[in-house]
Ligand code: KIV
């Protein structure tokens with residue numbers, strides 16, 4: 398089994414997209430839950446960006462143990478000094494430094510020549526190494542870079558002491574085949590690449606973030622970066638819960654080992670959504686409210702006979718109570734009988750035709766049939782609540 402490291406950036410790349418800043422207490426609550434979920438690395442913020450971010454990284458580093466706590470910097474000495482200061486009390490600290498490497502970013506944004514960019518990258522990694530051993534280097538907009546140049550900058554930062562090299566698809570422009578090829582290219586063309594970990598960091602502008610991340614893993618990436626519920630800049634980052642469950646359901650096929658506890662996924666998703674105020678779309682893979690709901694009659698019938706006909710994940714594995722069948726006008730008689738029995742009724746087969754006809758009349762008027770409606774249908778009214 399190959400170990401894959403999970404790098405969570407909900408509190409940095411995720412939070413930076415919100416338009417609001419979470420306070421330290423809120424960030425600490427999310428950080429503790431991420432540690433319970435079992436991510437390996439937690440990017441707690443960008444200390445040089447604001448006093449609040451500095452404080453959050455500091456407090457998370459001090460309070461959250463048993464996990465690598467990381468802070469982001471630019472290739473700027475002052476950023477690195479502040480980040481090292483913020484991480485002082487962390488048990489296992491990491492500095493994540495980097496610079497843009499695509500022609501458009503170097504020329505139009507940084508206004509630097511490629512050799513100057515390499516120099517800044519090397520200096521930043523050397524500077525960070527004065528404080529601690531674990532230094533990750535990100536090559537911003539790597540997917541749109543010249544791959545020979547990317548290989549060269551990685552070679553130089555590895556020589557300067559980087560322990561992880563990060564390949565971001567910053568603008569979510571890649572498709573899985575191309576992204577996999579990029580990771581393979583780096584694996585075969587960067588001297589000493591086997592001494593460091595390769596990380597992939599994908600954005601979701603084309604809806605490909607999870608697919609690209611998995612292509613990166615298949616090509617040999619050791620670490621994946623993402624956020625809970627996929628929150629992040631524009632269309633978001635790779636949703637970590639999707640990567641976790643893709644690996645979990647495909648374990649035997651891909652031979653990937655993760656250190657997470659999937660039962661904490663639903664609780665983590667709910668916490669991030671309630672604290673950030675970013676709702677989870679109902680159809681969102683893994684954590685959407687509809688992700689385990691079965692509405693059509695044919696599907697409900699299949700599920701009642703054998704769950705795996707339409708269910709690839711047992712919802713209890715991610716901490717969601719067993720499947721929910723939604724009764725509606727599309728439900729069949731089998732689903733209706735099953736729910737009535739769950740509610741304690743024992744409808745005779747001879748009663749079912751009439752009950753089903755009455756159920757359909759009601760279902761035509763309402764979107765969804767609730768248990769209360771079924772009690773009325775059975776002529777018992779709504780049972781009194783205890784207490
Ligand atoms: O998307 C990106 O390039 C980033 C880097 C700062 C890692 O978030």
Ligand code: ZN
Pocket residue numbers: 410565567598600634
């Ligand atoms: Zn990003």
